[in-house]
Amino acid sequence: MKKTIIILLLLIGFGATAQEFKTTDSLVIQLKSGNELTAIVTQNRALKMPLPAILRYSIYASIASDKFFNSVSCARGYVGVTVYVRGKYLSRQQADPFAHDAQDAWEVIDWVSKQPWCNGKVGMYGASYLGFSQWASVKSLHPALKTIVRQSAVGIGVDFPAHNNINLGYSLNWIHYTTDSRLLDNKTISEFSDQKKWNAVFNTLFTIGKSFASLDTLEGRPNGKFQEWLQHPAYDGYWEKLTPTPSEYAKLNIPILTIAGYFDVDQSGALDYLKKHYHNNKNTEHYLVLGPYDHLGLQNMAMSPTVGGYKLDSVAIFKIYKLTFDWFDYVLKGGQKPALLKNRINYEVMGANRWQHAPSLEKMDTKKQTSF
Incomplete structure (x- = not known):
């Protein structure tokens, strides 16, 4: 090394x-x-x-x-x-x-x-x-x-x-990338980079007409952090407290x-x-x-x-x-x-x-x- x-x-x-x-x-x-x-x-x-x-x-x-x-x-x-x-x-x-x-x-x-x-x-x-x-x-x-x-x-x-x-689709992918493992191992990195998989998930969402909030369920792993973020679409107190006043x-x-x-x-x-x-x-x-x-x-x-x-x-x-x-x-x-x-x-x-x-x-x- x-x-x-x-x-x-x-x-x-x-x-x-x-x-x-x-x-x-x-x-x-x-x-x-x-x-x-x-x-x-x-x-x-x-x-x-x-x-x-x-x-x-x-x-x-x-x-x-x-x-x-x-x-x-x-x-x-x-x-x-x-x-x-x-x-x-x-x-x-x-x-x-x-x-x-x-x-x-x-x-x-x-x-x-x-x-x-x-x-x-x-x-x-x-x-x-x-x-x-x-x-x-x-x-x-x-x-x-x-x-x-x-x-x-x-x-x-x-x-x-x-x-x-406008919600960013890759936010769900990013949550998994940063929270599923304590280290960025090969599995975590390869999944994050798997554009074929994630494009298929997004295309399915668009074609079946489901709400954006159903993205995590559609992907197969309901995610509490993803749903929590969706409750704050505007820059409100939830976000304001994280950086300087x-x-x-x-x-x-x-x-x-x-x-x-x-x-x-x-x-x-x-x-x-x-x-x-x-x-x-x-x-x-x-x-x-x-x-x-x-x-x-x-x-x-x-x-x-x-x-x-x-x-x-x-x-x-x-x-x-x-x-x-x-x-x-x-x-x-x-x-x-x-x-x-x-x-x-x-x-x-x-x-x-x-x-x-x-x-x-x-x-x-x-x-x-x-x-x-």
Whole structure:
């Protein structure tokens, strides 16, 4: 496993051959509630002093890939930490997506910050669900959490499990993917990727004229979480309690970097968080990088040269991990702010092969046309 990680690090540009990483993958964090979470911690043996810790707070329990992501943090001079939400890996509870992450986050960050290998500073990053979990983590801001970097953040109640009041069919598939097993094993992954099966289920639903609420029964596994979500088609208190309130946004003064895409299914959620933060905290140091990227592309280590057959401009192709860790160096180590962040809003103009910069979303447009 160590050899595989070193090869991967070399492929993405880290000179890792001389580096030795120590990974502990079965640490159990006991919570005051009586529940427990599991942590994976990776350290660079050559760095003996306490270091800032980079935390990924995830529902996708995949030991091998999470060791790799931890090692990327180590290669940049940090301790890499992945913590799984309730019900994953060694946690004995039933997984309940989104429900308890805000409640548990403060204790997670407190535990990380007090370990002998941590210097008391914690940063967080990650995409999709891991983008949501960062916003859940700042509802009650722990003083050790100094920054978050969120890519393609799920806007719970905004763009998932419904978008513009239209229920998303894959939400049922996703529930099974994240809750049927404590780890993402081959069976769980293959079922999630079985488009032939799920397309057949959706086609049957459409042709027999049943309600969307019958989807889980039609699929053969009635699901309480799926039915619970359907009871909240609008953004109501059920969803609001999972992420910061206006008063919590107003007190959120740590530097934040958001990376989002024009073609991302979670773009509306990512921008919803940003807009709420801007609205409630006028002086926040919250930067946006927005470009022609989709959901999967934003989760890669580097941007793909094409998205859905569209060839990206050369300036739009960059290494996400490098921007992320350059940001961590800026906030956690007093380094230079990444050069791309010339203003709060930084966006690539498709076809023009250039980045533009604006102080707000409203100032992005330079021309307005009111008639045709």
